[in-house]
Amino acid sequence: MVSGLLDGKRLVVTGVLDERSLAFGVAALAQEQGAEIVLTGAGRGLSITRRVARRLPEPPDVYELDVTVPEHFPALADALGRRWGAVDGALHAIGFAPRACMGGGFLEASWEDVGLALNVSTYSLKALVAGLLPLFRSAGGGSVVGLDFDATRAWPAYDWMGVAKAGLESCARYLARDVGQHRLRVNLVASGPITTTAARSIPGVEAFRDTWRARAPLGWDTEDSSCVAKACVALLSNWFPMTTGEVIHVDGGFQAIGI
C-alpha cells in the first residue's frame, strides 16, 4: 500500500462553503492523502458547509466556528480535545469584507466595515492558532496554513481586503515567531486568482484574469485550484519541517515578473 503524505494527521479545515472553495479542494486532497479531517462553518454558511461536507470522499463532521464569537474557539478546542486529544494541522481559509470595503471607494469605507474585515480575515488567524495551541502542543507540533492573496502591492478592486491580507502576512510571521518553540509552523499560500464563489463576490475581480494568464511564466487557469490544494497539503505534511513564517506563491510565477 502506498502511504499518503498526511497519513495519521488530524486536521481542522475552515472555509468550505461549496465545492469550488479552495478549502474544499484541500479537504478532499487531504483525505486522499490519509488525513482525518473536520470542517468548521459559520453562521448562515454552517448548514451549507454541512451539505457540502457530504460530498467529500469521507464525509467529515462539521463544527461551528464563527471567528467573531470568542467563545467558539474554546468550544471547538474542547470538542476536538475530546475527539482526538491533539491536532496536527489547520487550514485557515477565512475571509470576509463588507461590500463597502471592496470594488472601489477605498477612501470612503468606514472603520466599522474595515474593522469587521480585519477581525474576520486577519485577527482570526491568531485566534485560531491560539485557540488550538494546546492541541498542537499535545501533538508535539504541527502546521497551520492560511490562504492569502499577494499583499505586497495594491490591486484593482481588492481594496481593504488587500490591507487585511497584508495584515495576515504579518500576523503569520509573528505567530511563527511565537509558536515555533512548540514546533508549530505557520505559513501562507498566496494563490493566483481562482474563480470561487467568494472571489465572485468581489466587484471588478475579472480584471485580474487575463493579465494574470498572460504574465505568469507558467500560465494560469482561474478555474483550476488543484495547484493550491497540493501546496497546502505539502505544507501540512512533514515535508516542510523547517519552513515557517513564509508566504508560498502558487500563482504561475506571476509575482516574479515585472511587466
Add this chain to the structure above:
Amino acid sequence: MSMDSEKAFGLFRGCAVDVLQVEADQIRLETRFIEDLDADSLDLLELALAVEEVFGVRVVEEELRGIETIGQAYDLVYSKL
C-alpha cells in the same frame, strides 16, 4: 430521467421549505426569493445544493444569476431532468 412536473415541483417545494424555513404554501411559481421570502445569495446556494441532492442534477453558480422567482428556479431544475 423524466419526471412528472407535479411530482417534481412537490420535491422542489420540499427542498425550498427545508432550506428557506418557510411554509409550503409560500412556495408558488410566482414567489420572489428576495421580496417575498427574504432570501439571500447564500439561501440560493444552499437551495441549489439541496436540489442537486434530491434530483441528482448539477446546478452551477452561474446559472443562479438572474433567478428571481421560485418558478425560474424550478424551470432551471426541471429542464435538467
